[in-house]
Amino acid sequence: MIVTRFAPSPTGYLHLGHAFAALTAAKSGDRFLLRIEDIDRARCRPEYEAAILEDLAWLGLRWEKPVLRQSKRAQVYREALERLAPFTYRCFCTRKDILSAAGAPHGDEGPLYPGTCRNLREERDAPCAIRLDAAKAAAHVGPLTFEERGRTVRVDPFRLGDVVIARKELPAAYHLAAVVDDACQGVTLVTRGEDLLASTHVQRLLQALLGLPAPAYAHHRLIVDAQGRKFSKREASGTLRSLREEGLTASEIRAKIAL
Ligand code: GLU
Numbered sequence: 001m002i003v004t005r006f007a008p009s010p011t012g013y014l015h016l017g018h019a020f021a022a023l024t025a026a027k028s029g030d031r032f033l034l035r036i037e038d039i040d041r042a043r044c045r046p047e048y049e050a051a052i053l054e055d056l057a058w059l060g061l062r063w064e065k066p067v068l069r070q071s072k073r074a075q076v077y078r079e080a081l082e083r084l085a086p087f088t089y090r091c092f093c094t095r096k097d098i099l100s101a102a103g104a105p106h107g108d109e110g111p112l113y114p115g116t117c118r119n120l121r122e123e124r125d126a127p128c129a130i131r132l133d134a135a136k137a138a139a140h141v142g143p144l145t146f147e148e149r150g151r152t153v154r155v156d157p158f159r160l161g162d163v164v165i166a167r168k169e170l171p172a173a174y175h176l177a178a179v180v181d182d183a184c185q186g187v188t189l190v191t192r193g194e195d196l197l198a199s200t201h202v203q204r205l206l207q208a209l210l211g212l213p214a215p216a217y218a219h220h221r222l223i224v225d226a227q228g229r230k231f232s233k234r235e236a237s238g239t240l241r242s243l244r245e246e247g248l249t250a251s252e253i254r255a256k257i258a259l
Contacts, residue, residue, distance in 0.1 A: 003188045004029030006056075006063075007178070009037040010048035013239040014055045015231040017193070020223045020257045025191045026061050028218060033185050034063040039070040039077075039170060039177050055240040059250050068185055070177050077172035080180050080210055081130065081165065087137040087209060088165065090128040091117040105161075108198035112161030129173075130166040132202070134158050141208040146200055147216040159201040179203050183212040194219040195230075223257055 006022040008014065014022075026032045036052070038044040056063070081088070093101075093116050101114040118133060138157035145152045165176040172180070178199075182190060190200075197219045207214050222230055231238045243253060 001031065001188070002029040003031045003033065003186050004191055005033040005035055005182070005185060005187050007035040007037050007181075007192075008052050009040075010044045010046070010052055011040075012048060013051055013241050015238040015240065016225075016243075016253070016257055017223045017231040017238075019055075019059055019240060019253055021191070021193060021220070022056055022061055023059065023254065023257070024218075024220050026063075028191050029189055032061070032063050033068070033187065035068045035070070035181055035185065037070050037174070037177070039172060039174075041071060044071075051241065058244065059240070059253065068181060070172075070181065073177070073181070074171040076184070077166070077177055077180060080176060081172065084132070084165065084176075084206070084209055087133050087140065088130050089118055089133055089162075090120070090124075091131045091162075091164070092120075092124060092126055092128050093117060107160050109160060112158075113163075115162060118162065127168045129164045129168070131162040132165050132206070134162050134202075134205070137205055137209055141205065144204050144208055146204045146214060148200075149218050155201050155204045157201065157205050159198050163202050165206070175199060175202050175206060179206045179210065179212060182215055183207070183210075187215050189216045189218060191218045191220060193222050195222060 004025040006025045008018060034056070036049055038049065053067075091113070093113075097116065098111060098113060101111075101116060105112045105114075113131060117131070134157045144155035144157070146155060147153075163175055164173045166172050200217055200219070204214060224230055225238060240253065248256075
């Protein structure tokens, strides 16, 4: 029994790229689940969530109930964070501090965290983020792999550096919430865009630290527009709503993305 999921964040309307991701997830498994990644309340809007459900149904997708909403799961994330405490540290750096740190090495998503707060001793009463100490974590769990479309990939625990896994105002950041929820939902195959391949390395590490089962992965290509650019939620063009208003049918959308 293959269990897949689609996990959009309600920060905008779904576009063709999302349609491709959702349809790929649905056709790759026997059971298809939905998860609303609305943990960052400041960026999410209820009308986008309603639009997501409406657009997916219009596309002809059906998912199992209940829909998991990350905004309701703060307590579960806090417990996971506590269990990770031996492998985490508090970080007080601003984005600017990180960008200006001399010689910060670069990763898939910009500069890797240079480790400024890793060995901080003093207590400070200031907003902070919680980071995973990748070296400590890797030493604890030993070598890891994940399955990518039947191929075994060796995990690089340093691929994204010491990632943020929680912030003062957020009980969990994306990586932590995603692994806790994939396990809770019993997802056995994570299908998502290849832009998230680097994330899988750190997520596999978190799974091992938390003793969670490792799903298989299938990272798919990204759909691009006529200019070869990825679709973005910031642009109205290519949203499923605008295409629907132009008169396109769900089967025409499927044909457009060759599904
Ligand atoms: N919420 C993420 C996004 O919208 C997807 C995360 C995932 O599939 O793991 O990009």
